[in-house]
Amino acid sequence: MSTHAAVVTIGPGLPLEIHQVKTPKAIGNQVKLRTEWTASTPLDLHQADGGLLVKSPQVLGDGFGGTVVEIGPEVSRLEVGDVVFGFGWRSQEEKAHQEYVVTNEYLLAKLPTGFSLQEAVTLPNNFVTAWHTLTKEAGLNLPWPKPENHKPQTRDQWILVWGGSSSVGQYILQVLKYYGYKNVVATASKAHHERLRTYGAKECFDYRNGDVSDEVQKFISLQSNGNGHISFIVDCIGSRTSSISPISKIAKPGTDVAIMLPVIVKDAAVGIKPELSMDVDEGVSWADGVERRGVRTHFYLDNQFLADKLQPEIMPSLLEKGVIKPNDQLIVEGDTLLERAEKALSKLRNKEVSGARLVWRIAAAQN
Ligand SMILES: NC(=O)c1ccc[n+]([C@@H]2O[C@H](COP(=O)([O-])OP(=O)(O)OC[C@H]3O[C@@H](n4cnc5c(N)ncnc54)[C@H](OP(=O)(O)O)[C@@H]3O)[C@@H](O)[C@H]2O)c1
Incomplete structure (x- = not known):
């Protein structure tokens, strides 16, 4: 051989x-x-x-x-x-x-x-992650091919994409925009805010600001006359201290949270072994009624439709049409x-x- x-x-x-x-x-x-x-x-x-x-x-x-x-x-x-x-x-x-x-x-x-x-x-790894997360973890219906004039019933729900400038975050935002979701907000460094707006983010917040959790909540509350319920939060980073913890302050009863696994407990650095975990709850205090799940894209082939269509057809087609940059x-x-x-x-x-x-x-x- x-x-x-x-x-x-x-x-x-x-x-x-x-x-x-x-x-x-x-x-x-x-x-x-x-x-x-x-x-x-x-x-x-x-x-x-x-x-x-x-x-x-x-x-x-x-x-x-x-x-x-x-x-x-x-x-x-x-x-x-x-x-x-x-x-x-x-x-x-x-x-x-x-x-x-x-x-x-x-x-x-x-x-x-x-x-x-x-x-x-x-694209491949994180476009697949984005689609799988939105359909499996957020339960969104992303019909394929997208019917003309498609308007999802849930298009006005609030969605927070934490880490919008990450590779996963960029694809999640672009897929949500294509399917007509209007009330999507993201966190990212300031340098990326403009681009993420073109990808469909209604507003962007700098995650390095200590009061970012309050800023997000205030913005959504103002936009929705005091209601401000966030239906779905996707944590594209999975850092116990710098994403899961601030997200746990935002998530309220009825919010679904999907977190990219592994949870990063301690970052890798030169000569330092990272500490990684599969537990999205350890060391974090969640409000009652918050559904949280770890994302495992490696299981996307369990869905036969996605196994048949996602990489061979949906991914190149959306790239070709310019829907996904x-x-x-x-x-x-x-x-x-x-x-x-x-x-x-x-x-x-x-x-x-x-x-x-x-x-x-x-x-x-x-x-
Ligand atoms: N389990 C799964 O199925 C699955 C699938 C895919 C990815 N993942 C995991 O998801 C994570 C992200 O993957 P990726 O490929 O998208 O990463 P990536 O593109 O390499 O992420 C880099 C970005 O992360 C942002 N970032 C770092 N810390 C942040 C924080 N605390 N809050 C907000 N943004 C922050 C930075 O944003 P700025 O530049 O704006 O500062 C940077 O642009 C990785 O841990 C990966 O292993 C898991």
Whole structure:
């Protein structure tokens, strides 16, 4: 069997390594792609520094873009030579930070004309997270295809997107705007407020202000003649102190709260192992009647409609129509695969990412 290079974590906080791993054949409805570009996400840091759900040595990464080089006999939509992008996480062979990815056809989208792979790889992980969170955790109906003149009955409900400038937050805002939700507010650094307004935020608040919880409540109360009930809060950050705690001051009986897992109890830093938890309640005091749940996008395939449509059809279609703008890209340079992977991880660790996605090359396209 032939082999290829993959970026692996060999243990929490240890330097990454390049391992030669087996290159499997595409069977059934599987597709093999030559991975040209990837994006780094905080999960890479949670896994490399925190060991989150990792069995070392483990290949990292879950967003890939590249060219199809082989298809299994049951593949019906894609052909060798198609340029594709997608999100995979279930096995070593479909993790992203390696020269070849083998995954199922239903986790792949064709790259629409006019877009680069660098732009496209910012989508898969968090566009899927956004859609899954809004339908499963907020219970919103997002009919697909969206009927003309679609107006959701619940379009006036108040929704708070905490961490609107994060990759997840940007996609959540844009999907809500497309489906007609009007009363959406967000927290983010001031530098991003203008862009988030174009993505549909009615108002933005700087989460660094100590009284941000009061500001949000006052704004919504003023806008709704003293009523001010927030139906849904999505915490796109999951930090016990800097997002869950201020959110717990805003959430009232009847508010549903969805929190991106893992909960970050202590941030990763150089030489410091992060503390991560799956418990959204520990150390936080919630009002009675607040429903809170941890988001686990890795279960989105349980919904057969989303398994069939979300990555292959909905994601590229909304990108092509300009409904979803990709995250800005911060291209990580480096002479070797290992150098780019380490640099990306270090930028995550040092919190050098603001309103953008780290994007880097895995391998050159094959001629
Ligand atoms: N469980 C799941 O299914 C799932 C799925 C996807 C993501 N996640 C998790 O969700 C988190 C976010 O992922 P991501 O890829 O969207 O991250 P990201 O884009 O890397 O997030 C960076 C942004 O976070 C913002 N931020 C940092 N601390 C904040 C705070 N206390 N309040 C508000 N905003 C804050 C910063 O905003 P400013 O630049 O405005 O300062 C920055 O732009 C990660 O922990 C990730 O692992 C979980």
